[in-house]
Amino acid sequence: QLQLQESGPGLVKPSETLSLTCTVSRGSIGRSNFYWGWIRQPPGKSLEWIASKYYSGDTYYNPSLKSRVTISVDTSKNQFSLKLNSVTAADTSVYYCARHYINYEDNWFDPWGQGTLVTVSS
Amino acid sequence: SSELTQDPAVSVALGQTVRITCQGDSLRSYYASWYQQKAGQAPVLVMSGQNKRPSGIPDRFSGSSSGDTASLTITGTQAEDEADYYCSFRDSSAKHWVFGGGTKLTVL
Numbered sequence: 001q002l003q004l005q006e007s008g009p010g011l012v013k014p015s016e017t018l019s020l021t022c023t024v025s026r027g028s029i030g031r032s033n034f035y036w037g038w039i040r041q042p043p044g045k046s047l048e049w050i051a052s053k054y055y056s057g058d059t060y061y062n063p064s065l066k067s068r069v070t071i072s073v074d075t076s077k078n079q080f081s082l083k084l085n086s087v088t089a090a091d092t093s094v095y096y097c098a099r100h101y102i103n104y105e106d107n108w109f110d111p112w113g114q115g116t117l118v119t120v121s122s
Numbered sequence: 123s124s125e126l127t128q129d130p131a132v133s134v135a136l137g138q139t140v141r142i143t144c145q146g147d148s149l150r151s152y153y154a155s156w157y158q159q160k161a162g163q164a165p166v167l168v169m170s171g172q173n174k175r176p177s178g179i180p181d182r183f184s185g186s187s188s189g190d191t192a193s194l195t196i197t198g199t200q201a202e203d204e205a206d207y208y209c210s211f212r213d214s215s216a217k218h219w220v221f222g223g224g225t226k227l228t229v230l
Contacts, residue, residue: 039221047157047165047208047221062218096164107212107219108155110167110176 002027004097004113012091012120018084022097022113023077030055030075037100037109038071038082040093048093052100053080087120094118126154126209126222133228134199142194142225144209152212154192156185159224160205168207169194196227204229 008020022036029036037052051071053059061069070083084091094117098109126146134140144154153172157165167176169185182197192211196203209222 046223047210049210049219049221052219060217060219101170102212104216105151106153106155106171106174107210108167108170109157109165109210110170112164112166115164 002099002111004099004111006095006097006113006116008095008116008118010117010119012087012118013122014088014120015086018082018087018091018118018120020082020095020097020116020118021079022081023079024099025078028075029073029078029080035060035100035102036071036073036080037098039096039098039109039112040091041096041115042090042093050082050084050095052102089120092118092120126211126220128207128209128222128225130223131226131228133230134196135230136201137198139195139197140199140227142196142207142227144192144194144211144222145190146211146220146222147190148211148214148220149187149190149192151214153187154185154209154211156192156194157208157210158203158205159208165208199229201229203227 003025005023012018035052038050051061053071055073073080094115096115098112156169158168159165173185184195206224208224
């Protein structure tokens with residue numbers, strides 16, 4: 001069964017860049033018809049989709065974050081990554097990675113990684 | 123951009139049926155997906171498309187859609203169903219995805 005695991009610093013200073021990696025196991029990023037995405041959840045709040053990317057290039061970004069976000073895929077390592085620059089305290093969240101199925105009518109995220117808490121603080 | 127509206131909290135007696143709804147204009151064009159999140163855990167997909175349950179999700183969970191409203195129904199609610207439930211859908215622009223504010227389900 002496909003598994004995803006987030007990794008990266010748990011503490012980032014304001015104005016710096018948040019960098020996270022999601023390692024996919026028991027499945028291949030490059031040999032599938034799925035996108036790979038990031039979602040975040042501020043403490044006590046709802047979920048917010050950040051970005052999704054197909055291994056060969058097609059990419060979608062949340063318009064509210066697009067100017068600060070980069071998502072990339074490394075098929076050789078079976079990983080995908082998120083960079084969010086110029087972070088503020090408002091970016092403090094649990095960050096999840098997930099496989100993203102995109103079809104015209106039917107779209108879903110499954111499975112999800114366990115999530116990693118990133119706190120923005122000096 | 124589109125917004126999704128969910129009731130913040132719903133309660134149900136053990137063994138009874140509960141419907142959790144999600145309302146948004148884009149639901150007229152796209153199916154919603156539903157996620158269950160228990161305290162301290164990652165979300166889990168419980169419903170997608172036209173009433174599609176992923177493997178391992180009990181058949182007491184069902185989904186439906188009418189107009190601008192999508193519904194997740196739990197028939198014979200169990201104590202372990204107590205969780206936050208989020209709907210999600212593709213925005214009318216077709217270029218990004220939105221989550222609802224979540225519904226906290228309490229099983230009495």
